[in-house]
Amino acid sequence: MRKESRFFWAYLLGCRKRSVTNTNGGLLRLTRCLILLLLGLSSTFYTTAWAQESPYQWPVLQMDPRLPKQNVGAYLGLFADLSMKLDGPQAAAEVFMAPADYFKQFSEFGTPEKNGWARFRVNNSFNESIDQVLYWEDWAFEAELWQLHEGQWKRKELKDFQSAESYPSLGTNFPYFKLSLPPGKSDWMIRIKGVTNHFREVSLYSPLAFEKKVSSELASYALLFGILAVMGLYNLSLYRSFKNPELLYFSGYIWSFCSFLVVRDRIFESWFGLPIWYGGMTSFLLSSGFFLGTFYFQIKYSWLMLGIGPKRWIIRWSMYLPLLASVATVPIGFYDIEFFSEAVNTLPTLIVFGLFFYALYFALRRSAQAFWLLISFTSALVGGILEMLSLAGQSWFSHPWQWGVTLEVLILSGYLNRRILALRQEKEIAQTMRLAESRKHAAELEDKIAQKTRDLRQANETKDKFFSIVAHDLRGPIGSLSVLFNEVIEQPDQISPDLLKTMQDTTRNTFYFLEELLSWARSQQGGIDLNPKVFDLDPAAREIANLFATQASTKGIALSVSGKSETWVLADLPMVNTVLRNLINNALKFTQSGGSVEVGWNQTGAKVRIEINDTGVGLDEHKKNSLFRLDVKATSSIGTHSEQGTGLGLILAKEFVTQNGGEIGVESQVGKGSQFWFTLPASAAPDQKQRLTALAKWAKLKILVAEDNELHKKTSAKVLGDIGCDVVFVNNGVKVLEEVNTNSFDLVLMDIDMPEMSGIEATTHLRQRGFASPIVALTAYNQRELARLAGEVTFDGLINKPLELDSLLQVLDHCFPTFKV
Known part of the structure; x- marks a missing residue:
């Protein structure tokens, strides 16, 4: 054994004779070094363990x-x-x-x-x-x-x-x-x-250094607690003003943290000398409750700022579970305070880091609230890390965690304050806009009321004028006719030619009077629709002048028409006829026998000026200024042969000219005659080739006409026949339905007032059956009157009787915009 041991140490130290190659020798030397290093570390470990067992000699x-x-x-x-x-x-x-x-x-x-x-x-x-x-x-x-x-x-x-x-x-x-x-x-x-x-x-x-430390710590702590208290009161005041739940939970967070510090550090007892009822374990558990309360409120206001709603329940429970786990350890604290302390200090840390990463996630999605929340959480986390380092002996300043939370409160308070101010400004702007809108609406209402008042006043004036005319101008002629007819009945053999002439003149004047009165009344109610079209002024003016040829000849007045032929205007032809009729009639009325009345026109630029010149009695300035005015009582003057008038003709003429975009006026001298003039928009002559093409376009169109008046039937047949349409006539709504059931039609021209079934009822049945072809009302009603009668029933167009070619072509173009020959 001793020999083997010497061999081992000799081998490790490299003293044994080398019998291997140089390469293998190098590997063996490296192995020896590693073994010696491990032996040295083992020796050090055992030496240290032995030293721990020996008595400690402290410096x-x-x-x-x-x-x-x-x-x-x-x-x-x-x-x-x-x-x-x-x-x-x-x-x-x-x-x-x-x-x-x-x-x-x-x-x-x-x-x-x-x-x-x-x-x-x-x-x-x-x-x-x-x-x-x-x-x-x-x-x-x-x-x-x-x-x-x-x-x-x-x-x-x-x-x-x-x-x-x-x-x-x-x-x-x-x-x-x-x-x-x-x-x-x-x-x-x-x-x-x-x-x-x-x-x-x-x-x-040293006592002096310790007193300085205590004073500086106390000042720092008082400043910290003062900032938190002020921010808590400030956010509560903001909540009372704006009722924002974020402010409520954020205030709860601040006051829970302050309560935690008050209980943990016994503020009331040590600062103010007030007695306290808690101490020892109760103090620790109470402070832990407020400590957990800060995290609850932090979760709530963070959710609101990040927009984490109930649908994101996974995120919500990931925050709630550590908090609930901490609360669940409270009973354990009565038996194992160390375990409870570790649970309370460790589990809420998961909440802080969870909120931090959620704020980071939403901040990367460009959420401004999440960005500021992230900054505030960072300050609190840095404070917590510095607090842990201070526990390990690395302290740079006092209360780093408390100051980190205070900085968090200041950052969020500043952001929420700025946000609330922005909301307040938006609210003020919205209120200002609403106020301006209300004022605008009030002004519009005032204008509407004023307009309604003017309309009502005008309606009352119209009504008064209407009743005045009916009571005076209409009652007189009708009464005279009644007396004359009584004399004829009582003494039929004594009828003289003069009496018959008087009855004829009275009847004709009464007819003209009724026509003007009805036209004027309809114009006051907006019941006359403007239907401008291009027409030649020359034949229209000559046709109206021919109506007064007999009257002019009887009175011995030379009536002439002198104007350029093919002078085209864009206007409503019936309205122009009414204007010409009134002005020619006035000229003949106030011209003596042997005088003359001349109708002429000329074009200047975009306007055509029509003039009616007479050699009559003329007008003074007072009468000229009262013409064409409804607010001045219009009195009918007696003609040179005692002709009567309504006083409405010139007023009606001005309204019709104005609606057609023209002007009207008079130039006159007493004893020398007068010149009444009005203007109309000029137009280019229509292309006859285009007109022929338009007529050919609608040839062979199959049309159903519902009309019960024979005269209107003939007029409609003439116009539709000139185009080349295939026409079927019926005289009531029942037959309309029968024809539609048996034949197909491209267009229906529907009269409104018919026996058995009206045009509105027939149109209702056709719409219910899914009839797809256009239905056009052919009636004497205007657009407003038709809408009032028809209610919810709609027509594809409106043509006033009698049927005219131009009106028909306009409606056809409207009903068949894509139709080709």
Whole structure:
């Protein structure tokens, strides 16, 4: 065995004769080096383990009173009392370990299950005692200070142990001790019973330095708590103004966090000297409840800001489960406070990181709210990380977690404030717009009311005018006719030619009067539709003049028409006829025998001016200014042969000319005659070839005409026959339905008032049967009257009786826009 052992070590050290090649020799040397390295590490491990079993010889802290602070942690020896029954002398007899070695064996120091003992030695090289403050930066339910005095360990009186309750900025129950270090070496020992397994900094402060630390910590803590309180009140005031649920939950988050700090650090007792009813375990559980409440409110306002609705239940429950798990550990806290502490500190961390990554996800999707939420969460996380580093002894400033949360509150308060201000501005803008819209609407209503008032006033004036005319101008002639007819009946053999002439003139004048009266009344009600078309003014003017040829000859007046032929205008022909009839009639009425009336026209640019010149009595300025006006009572003047009038002719003429886009006026001198003129839009002559093409386009079209009036039947047959259409006539709605059942038609021209079944009823039946061909109303009603009568029944077009070619062509183009020859 001894020989084999020598062979082994000789082989490792390379002393044995080499019998292998150089390459294999190099590999063997490398193997030897690795084996020696492993042996060295093993030797070091066993040496260290052996050293742990030996009594710990701690270094001595050399006291320097010039330094405001000296770290004691590196000079401590630690021991865990698992029995929790040892006193100072008994604990001093145990084996203490360096902190690094202690935490390799134990995971915590000074918990409810075991007391932690810390021992250190200080050397005071001065000849007098030095006052110091020993500050233990960790939670402690119980703390004792022991000093080795004359070979005996003595516990310092309780008055020498000061709880940090007097200084809440230092943390709840962070114990500190006032020491008087005697000259030379002195041994000290501390017993700690806490609720956390953290082991942070232990330091000696000079009294002045400790007071400065306490003052600065207190000022910092007061500032922190003041900021949180102000932000909590500010967000609550915003919620009261805007009723925004985000503000409510965010305020709950702030006040829950403040309540947690108040309970944990005993603000009311230590700052204001107020008694408190809680303490010990109750204080810890109550502060933990507020701590969990902060996470609940944080979840709620984060959901609202991120837009996480009920449909995203997976995200919601991923946040709720850690919170519910933390709440479920509350009963366990009465039996195992350490487990409850770890659960409360660990599980909510999952909520923070979950919200952080959700905010990051939505921020990457360009959500402004998520972006600011991400920044605020980052500040709180950084504060939490710095807090954990401070627990490990790496502290840069006090209360990093609290300041991180405060920065989070400031960031979100600023963002929510800006958002609320934007919402307020939008609200104010919306209110301003609504107010402006309301004012605009009110102005429009006022305009409408004013317009309705004017319309009502005009309607009343029209009504009064109508009744006045009926009462005066119509009653007189009818009454005269009644007297004349009575004389004829009573004395039929005494009828003279003059009497018959008087009856004829009275009847004709009454007819003209009724025609003008009805036209004027319809125009006042908007019941006359404008149907402009291109026509030659020359034949139209000559036809109207021929109507007055007999009247002019009887009176001895020369009536002439002088104007250029083929002068084309765009206007409503019936309206133009009414205007010409009224103006020619007025001219003949106020011209003496032997005088003359001339109708002429000329084109200037885009207008055609029509003039009616007479050599009559003329008009003074007062009468000229009262013409064409409804607001001035129109009185009918007596003609040169005692002709009567209505006073409505010129008013009706002006309305018709204005509707056709023209103007009307008069030039006159008393005793020299008058010139009445009006203008109409000029138009190019129609293309006859195009007209013939249009007529040929509709040849062979099969049309059903429903008409019960024989005269209108003949007129319609003439127009449709000229086109070449195949026409079928019926005289009521029942026969319309019968014809449609047996034959097919391209178009139906439907009269409205017919026996047995009206045109509206027949059209209703055709629509219900799905009749697809166009149905055009052929009636004397205008568009408004037809709409009122028909109700929901619709027609594809409207042609006023009698049927005219141009009106028919317009309707056909409308009903068959894509029809080709």
